Amino acid sequence: MSWTGKILRVNLTEGSVNAEPLNMEWAQQYLGQRGLASKYLVEETDPKCDPLGPDNKMIMATGPLTGTMAATGGRYSVVTKSPLTNCIACSNSGGFIGAEMKHAGWDMIIFEGKSPSPVYLYVEDDHAELVDASEIWGTSVWYTDEWLHNRYQDPLLRISAVGRSAESGCLYAGIINDLHRAAGRSGVGTVMASKNLKAVAVRGTLGVGNIKDPARFMQVVNENKVILAENPVTGQGLPAYGTQVLMNVINEIGALPARNMQEVQFDGAHDISGEAMHEPRKSDGKPNLTTNAACFGCTIACGRISTIDKGHFTVENKAKYWGNSGGLEYEAAWALGADTEVNDLDALTYANFLCNEDGYDPITFGATVAAAMELYEMGVITDEQTGGVAFNFGSAEALAKAAEWVATGEGFGKELALGSKRLCEKYGHPELSMTVKGQEFPAYDPRGIQGIGLNYATSNRGACHVRGYTVASEVLGVPVKTDPLVTEGKPELVKAFQDATAAVDSSGLCLFTTFAWDMTNIAPQLDAACEGEWTPEKLVELGERVWNMERQYNMQAGVTKADDTLPERLKSEEGAARTGPAKGRYSEVEKMLPEYYEKRGWNEDGVPTDETLNRLGL
Amino acid sequence: MHGCLQCELACSYEHEGVFNPSRSRIRVFTFHQEGRFVPYTCTQCAEAWCQQACPVDAITLNSETGAKDVNDSACVGCKVCTIACPFGTVNYNHSTGKVIKCDLCGGDPKCVSACPTQAIVYVDADQTGYEKMRQWAKETDNNPSASA
Numbered sequence: 001m002s003w004t005g006k007i008l009r010v011n012l013t014e015g016s017v018n019a020e021p022l023n024m025e026w027a028q029q030y031l032g033q034r035g036l037a038s039k040y041l042v043e044e045t046d047p048k049c050d051p052l053g054p055d056n057k058m059i060m061a062t063g064p065l066t067g068t069m070a071a072t073g074g075r076y077s078v079v080t081k082s083p084l085t086n087c088i089a090c091s092n093s094g095g096f097i098g099a100e101m102k103h104a105g106w107d108m109i110i111f112e113g114k115s116p117s118p119v120y121l122y123v124e125d126d127h128a129e130l131v132d133a134s135e136i137w138g139t140s141v142w143y144t145d146e147w148l149h150n151r152y153q154d155p156l157l158r159i160s161a162v163g164r165s166a167e168s169g170c171l172y173a174g175i176i177n178d179l180h181r182a183a184g185r186s187g188v189g190t191v192m193a194s195k196n197l198k199a200v201a202v203r204g205t206l207g208v209g210n211i212k213d214p215a216r217f218m219q220v221v222n223e224n225k226v227i228l229a230e231n232p233v234t235g236q237g238l239p240a241y242g243t244q245v246l247m248n249v250i251n252e253i254g255a256l257p258a259r260n261m262q263e264v265q266f267d268g269a270h271d272i273s274g275e276a277m278h279e280p281r282k283s284d285g286k287p288n289l290t291t292n293a294a295c296f297g298c299t300i301a302c303g304r305i306s307t308i309d310k311g312h313f314t315v316e317n318k319a320k321y322w323g324n325s326g327g328l329e330y331e332a333a334w335a336l337g338a339d340t341e342v343n344d345l346d347a348l349t350y351a352n353f354l355c356n357e358d359g360y361d362p363i364t365f366g367a368t369v370a371a372a373m374e375l376y377e378m379g380v381i382t383d384e385q386t387g388g389v390a391f392n393f394g395s396a397e398a399l400a401k402a403a404e405w406v407a408t409g410e411g412f413g414k415e416l417a418l419g420s421k422r423l424c425e426k427y428g429h430p431e432l433s434m435t436v437k438g439q440e441f442p443a444y445d446p447r448g449i450q451g452i453g454l455n456y457a458t459s460n461r462g463a464c465h466v467r468g469y470t471v472a473s474e475v476l477g478v479p480v481k482t483d484p485l486v487t488e489g490k491p492e493l494v495k496a497f498q499d500a501t502a503a504v505d506s507s508g509l510c511l512f513t514t515f516a517w518d519m520t521n522i523a524p525q526l527d528a529a530c531e532g533e534w535t536p537e538k539l540v541e542l543g544e545r546v547w548n549m550e551r552q553y554n555m556q557a558g559v560t561k562a563d564d565t566l567p568e569r570l571k572s573e574e575g576a577a578r579t580g581p582a583k584g585r586y587s588e589v590e591k592m593l594p595e596y597y598e599k600r601g602w603n604e605d606g607v608p609t610d611e612t613l614n615r616l617g618l
Numbered sequence: 619m620h621g622c623l624q625c626e627l628a629c630s631y632e633h634e635g636v637f638n639p640s641r642s643r644i645r646v647f648t649f650h651q652e653g654r655f656v657p658y659t660c661t662q663c664a665e666a667w668c669q670q671a672c673p674v675d676a677i678t679l680n681s682e683t684g685a686k687d688v689n690d691s692a693c694v695g696c697k698v699c700t701i702a703c704p705f706g707t708v709n710y711n712h713s714t715g716k717v718i719k720c721d722l723c724g725g726d727p728k729c730v731s732a733c734p735t736q737a738i739v740y741v742d743a744d745q746t747g748y749e750k751m752r753q754w755a756k757e758t759d760n761n762p763s764a765s766a
Contacts (some may be wrong), residue, residue, distance in 0.1 A: 068637050069624065069627040069631060069637055069732070071624075103637075103638060103640070156639075156640070179650065205640040205641075206638065207637050207640070207641060208636065208638070209635055209637070209638070214631075214635065222731075291620070293620050296622070296623055297623060298622050299622060299624060299734035301620035301622060301735075307653075324650065324651055
């Protein structure tokens with residue numbers, strides 16, 4: 001049946017750890033991971049709760065294919081209410097801990113309440129206990145990882161942890177697992193730290209042995225591995241360049257936001273691209289990229305393993321940053337680089353290392369630095385705030401300093417740690433925050449790619465590319481090419497991508513498989529593994545159900561139609577693209593929105609109608 | 619070699635019907651600081667230490683594949699073979715009370731077919747060097763006009 005059928009419920013207030021059966025009726029309707037954990041959150045918490053209070057819960061959830069041999073079957077999600085957006089948050093991560101959790105016999109771990117003192121959760125198969133974490137509270141993720149591995153003398157212990165940024169209240173802290181994989185967005189790490197939970201350490205030796213039809217499963221898994229291998233994106237582009245394969249492509253079509261989204265192209269794009277990561281450095285002749293790396297069970301292997309030049313100003317006399325670690329992916333390289341106009345690859349890699357070491361989201365961090373740079377150049381933020389550091393666009397020194405400050409929550413880092421919305425509001429320029437629902441945009445400009453703008457505006461976790469990646473269609477032609485500059489047909493496209501994504505995010509598989517696979521590839525793998533009948537149609541409907549459930553949660557939390565929009569800069573003539581193929585264009589999100597609501601079966605205020613809710617069983 | 623663990627999953631599934639790296643006969647080691655991933659398993663020694671150390675002759679030569687196979691019905695779980703093996707590729711499985719090691723899947727190793735990057739290949743032991751030789755031969759400059 002491929003679910004373990006077991007949930008671990010951890011009450012941090014009481015210090016109790018209890019096993020309970022998974023609700024299998026819900027599993028048939030919400031599958032796993034994002035969908036199923038969201039169902040539990042919706043059922044068990046008040047959407048109006050304080051995200052950082054004891055009434056909020058945090059759920060770590062695997063999908064039914066997590067821990068199996070299905071290619072990319074190593075994902076897990078963290079679902080909670082976000083302190084950054086006050087909306088539902090679902091952050092998804094690969095690495096190895098998701099599979100380990102499953103191999104230990106757990107579909108999900110639900111954390112509730114708040115511990116009176118710092119603790120970590122240790123899980124070894126059926127055994128689970130909360131342990132005093134006072135020795136590692138106030139330390140980084142990397143230190144915590146090493147400390148736990150030493151303590152248990154087990155190199156195969158898999159660890160998720162929060163760093164000092166989360167502890168000091170950074171609103172976009174993530175949860176880092178396996179040193180450099182991240183449930184990165186929307187401040188899920190901030191929630192974890194607010195519960196005085198430092199880490200989750202898991203060792204699973206039971207494995208997954210309850211596949212419904214093992215022979216059929218192995219056959220469809222093998223067939224679909226071949227499809228990934230033969231696809232030019234998943235078989236060649238992603239292994240060679242990672243998601244960074246996009247940097248030059250997106251810049252060329254004029255959709256690479258720069259200077260806090262004032263521009264849509266960046267002169268230094270090549271310097272920070274996937275191609276540049278392969279080029280030998282002048283100083284030591286070695287490229288930034290050492291190798292690509294896979295998450296559990298993944299036959300794509302898009303991960304980047306990189307080094308920083310030992311002589312680079314950011315790491316002089318800092319030996320702990322001289323070895324290999326998780327390198328730049330596209331969204332991080334864009335936010336840390338293009339949006340701040342810093343074209344120094346090693347400086348970006350350094351900032352990325354710090355994001356992993358102390359657990360904070362490089363997208364929101366980079367975009368917040370970019371907003372601060374704009375405020376600095378306007379004279380609104382001055383040397384008084386920055387402690388004398390010139391905070392101009394293009395300054396690698398400012399970027400490195402900002403990363404160090406946010407990592408530990410010191411100095412100006414305290415303000416940067418609140419995200420651009422709060423920063424810009426504080427300094428009287430809310431219009432300079434490039435966010436939706438309080439969360440910063442990723443690396444695709446809604447002026448040059450119309451569909452993605454509509455997706456940002458309507459995404460249930462604030463601006464986000466991986467809720468409905470219409471870039472696949474509008475730029476890469478997957479599954480069919482659409483014109484990025486037109487709005488016609490985009491509401492339907494956005495809905496289709498959003499629903500399919502919600503289904504993939506609930507399965508245990510990685511969204512990146514959908515460059516090569518669609519629901520007709522994923523459904524047979526689920527059907528061979530899981531109890532019940534899993535068809536492509538059922539999956540799409542499940543995705544739509546998840547989307548509408550998240551929407552209902554958000555509306556109860558206070559979201560309205562007015563929040564389904566983009567900053568003025570991106571949707572007005574004054575902010576129109578000044579260069580490239582999208583020159584003169586701005587996002588026509590408001591033109592697309594009514595049709596989107598209609599396609600969704602929502603009324604003109606964006607509220608799901610009773611008919612829609614009944615159809616989806618909500 | 620990117621550390622995906624497909625080989626470990628294929629191995630544990632083939633031998634125990636479960637996706638479980640901790641029951642795999644092949645293991646992938648990650649050297650994080652160096653950015654390296656190394657799969658490692660039994661080399662099927664000709665004069666196998668494990669075989670010689672076994673007090674109950676539970677490890678025998680499979681004449682078809684050349685593998686040293688563990689006979690589960692004979693193994694008493696004394697673990698002497700795990701000490702004898704210089705490479706550590708024989709390991710104890712506490713849930714069965716027997717040792718486990720690579721048996722080449724009877725001549726069709728599942729780790730090989732599962733590997734997406736051909737980091738693991740199955741070749742005749744008498745010819746393990748030929749592919750490398752071919753590569754070097756290709757580099758050799760034997761163009762007559764070049765030496766003229």
